[in-house]
Amino acid sequence: MTHFHDATTCQSCAQRFTSVFCKAKQEFIADINEQKICNVYKKGQTLFNEGSYPFGVYCINDGKVKLSHLGDDGKEQIIRLLRGGDVLGYRALLSGERYSASAIALEDTQVCFIPKELFISVLKSDTGLAFEMMKLLSDELHKAEVKLTHLAQKPIRERLAETLLFIKETYGYEADGITLSVRLSREEIANLVGTATESTIRLLSEFKKDGMVELDGKKIKILRQKELIKTANLQD
Amino acid sequence: MTHFHDATTCQSCAQRFTSVFCKAKQEFIADINEQKICNVYKKGQTLFNEGSYPFGVYCINDGKVKLSHLGDDGKEQIIRLLRGGDVLGYRALLSGERYSASAIALEDTQVCFIPKELFISVLKSDTGLAFEMMKLLSDELHKAEVKLTHLAQKPIRERLAETLLFIKETYGYEADGITLSVRLSREEIANLVGTATESTIRLLSEFKKDGMVELDGKKIKILRQKELIKTANLQD
DNA sequence: TATAGCGCATGATTTTTATCATGTTTTTAG
DNA sequence: CTAAAAACATGATAAAAATCATGCGCTATA
Numbered sequence: 001m002t003h004f005h006d007a008t009t010c011q012s013c014a015q016r017f018t019s020v021f022c023k024a025k026q027e028f029i030a031d032i033n034e035q036k037i038c039n040v041y042k043k044g045q046t047l048f049n050e051g052s053y054p055f056g057v058y059c060i061n062d063g064k065v066k067l068s069h070l071g072d073d074g075k076e077q078i079i080r081l082l083r084g085g086d087v088l089g090y091r092a093l094l095s096g097e098r099y100s101a102s103a104i105a106l107e108d109t110q111v112c113f114i115p116k117e118l119f120i121s122v123l124k125s126d127t128g129l130a131f132e133m134m135k136l137l138s139d140e141l142h143k144a145e146v147k148l149t150h151l152a153q154k155p156i157r158e159r160l161a162e163t164l165l166f167i168k169e170t171y172g173y174e175a176d177g178i179t180l181s182v183r184l185s186r187e188e189i190a191n192l193v194g195t196a197t198e199s200t201i202r203l204l205s206e207f208k209k210d211g212m213v214e215l216d217g218k219k220i221k222i223l224r225q226k227e228l229i230k231t232a233n234l235q236d
Numbered sequence: 237m238t239h240f241h242d243a244t245t246c247q248s249c250a251q252r253f254t255s256v257f258c259k260a261k262q263e264f265i266a267d268i269n270e271q272k273i274c275n276v277y278k279k280g281q282t283l284f285n286e287g288s289y290p291f292g293v294y295c296i297n298d299g300k301v302k303l304s305h306l307g308d309d310g311k312e313q314i315i316r317l318l319r320g321g322d323v324l325g326y327r328a329l330l331s332g333e334r335y336s337a338s339a340i341a342l343e344d345t346q347v348c349f350i351p352k353e354l355f356i357s358v359l360k361s362d363t364g365l366a367f368e369m370m371k372l373l374s375d376e377l378h379k380a381e382v383k384l385t386h387l388a389q390k391p392i393r394e395r396l397a398e399t400l401l402f403i404k405e406t407y408g409y410e411a412d413g414i415t416l417s418v419r420l421s422r423e424e425i426a427n428l429v430g431t432a433t434e435s436t437i438r439l440l441s442e443f444k445k446d447g448m449v450e451l452d453g454k455k456i457k458i459l460r461q462k463e464l465i466k467t468a469n470l471q472d
Numbered sequence: 473t474a475t476a477g478c479g480c481a482t483g484a485t486t487t488t489t490a491t492c493a494t495g496t497t498t499t500t501a502g
Numbered sequence: 503c504t505a506a507a508a509a510c511a512t513g514a515t516a517a518a519a520a521t522c523a524t525g526c527g528c529t530a531t532a
Contacts, residue, residue, distance in 0.1 A: 069381060071389040072471040079381050094367075095374035100381065123367075130366045131330075131359075137373035138331035144380035145305060145315050145336065151387045152430025153307040156489070186510065194388025196490050201511060217498075217510090235308040392519070422480065432520055437481060453480085453528090479528080487520070497510070502503100 018085035047103040063109025161232035183218040254321035283339040299345025397468035419454040
């Protein structure tokens with residue numbers, strides 16, 4: 001079983017320099033530290049469910065989480081991948097709606113929960129944090145718009161290559177420097193790319209044949225990142 | 237040529253009850269009123285261009301604007317449609333980046349420009365407005381995520397029906413109660429749906445044959461909204 | 473007012489992608 | 503440890519969508 005760092009206080013939290021909250025004033029960090037509730041979710045467990053009401057925000061201390069939407073026909077669409085330092089659950093809270101997506105742990109994950117009232121009150125008194133939140137939302141909106149454009153305009157082959165690079169950007173490599181450090185099923189990759197599972201499987205096999213990746217079950221190694229970038233046909 | 241209402245002051249502006257700014261405190265509204273610069277953009281004119289730096293936010297007083305992205309291969313993707321009361325340009329400003337999309341007037345449009353420094357300083361001092369902005373961003377993010385899911389999972393026929401309904405929601409009908417009150421080219425509709433222009437033309441013809449719409453050049457009349465909703469296969 | 477160009481329309485064809493079918497391998501649970 | 507289920511893989515086929523091609527009609531403009 002995964003072993004976690006000590007995160008009993010926000011002041012000693014491993015994420016204290018990476019999270020949005022690092023910009024909050026010390027006094028508020030102390031408040032958060034008092035009221036936060038830490039929790040460990042095992043792989044596959046749900047932090048919150050689409051359709052339910054938000055009671056606070058979640059702050060990932062260590063681990064990996066996927067945020068996914070159900071399409072009108074019940075098919076999962078993975079909207080975002082989250083890692084240590086990321087905050088989630090704020091979107092529904094800020095727009096005063098139910099959760100529009102479910103959050104599920106991709107591996108054993110340590111999470112701090114910050115109650116709604118506290119979050120809102122800190123946000124009200126700490127302008128810096130409010131601006132950080134606005135920046136965070138703006139960045140997410142930007143990413144969503146770019147993804148939207150690619151989804152509308154790029155063929156699946158390019159989108160799969162892009163998705164593999166995105167996974168690498170998000171979670172990085174294992175110690176060997178080439179294995180993606182997350183285990184996703186082919187179906188999950190498909191739900192990230194926005195395609196059928198079989199298409200993903202087929203294209204991954206092609207990428208393997210082309211020598212760009214190596215496949216070993218759910219372990220994916222990136223052998224030629226440059227070619228993958230070329231395959232993804234990215235401008236930036 | 238279009239004739240516009242008087243909008244010389246924010247206090248008498250037709251949008252003073254609908255815009256996000258309606259939640260700003262009176263004192264700040266007065267500041268904005270002093271520093272704003274009003275302008276009329278003719279159909280086809282650009283308010284700002286993807287890639288350039290934002291110097292403020294734009295507030296539509298009256299008119300219609302499209303916000304669009306260029307895909308990596310240069311194809312337009314329409315991200316949002318805006319109308320009187322809508323604000324634009326804030327995303328890039330808040331995340332401190334260049335514009336990631338261009339804003340182009342779909343018809344003669346009256347716009348107020350609010351300089352960056354003023355916008356930021358009001359946002360700093362007016363918590364209510366900051367929360368409104370966070371809510372706005374959250375709502376946009378939500379819409380983008382839903383659109384993303386539909387783009388990934390729904391066939392073009394459903395997406396076109398949904399787009400027509402979306403246009404209706406955004407701009408409404410003309411006096412006759414059935415004609416969409418915006419003139420978009422087939423290509424623009426395609427760039428909203430995320431498909432090829434020919435596919436859009438073909439499907440619109442089908443919708444016409446099915447008696448759901450009536451086509452008269454760029455004039456589109458919705459004859460059977462219920463069937464259109466069914467065709468869009470929407471859950472909510 | 474002639475005409476070049478654009479937007480609209482539609483047919484034919486090709487490409488892309490999803491679906492169905494089937495077998496194999498890997499996990500999971502009893 | 504073993505059976506059942508889930509995940510992976512791959513071929514065959516069907517469906518969806520893009521592309522190419524052509525023609526028509528409107529409109530901007532020289």
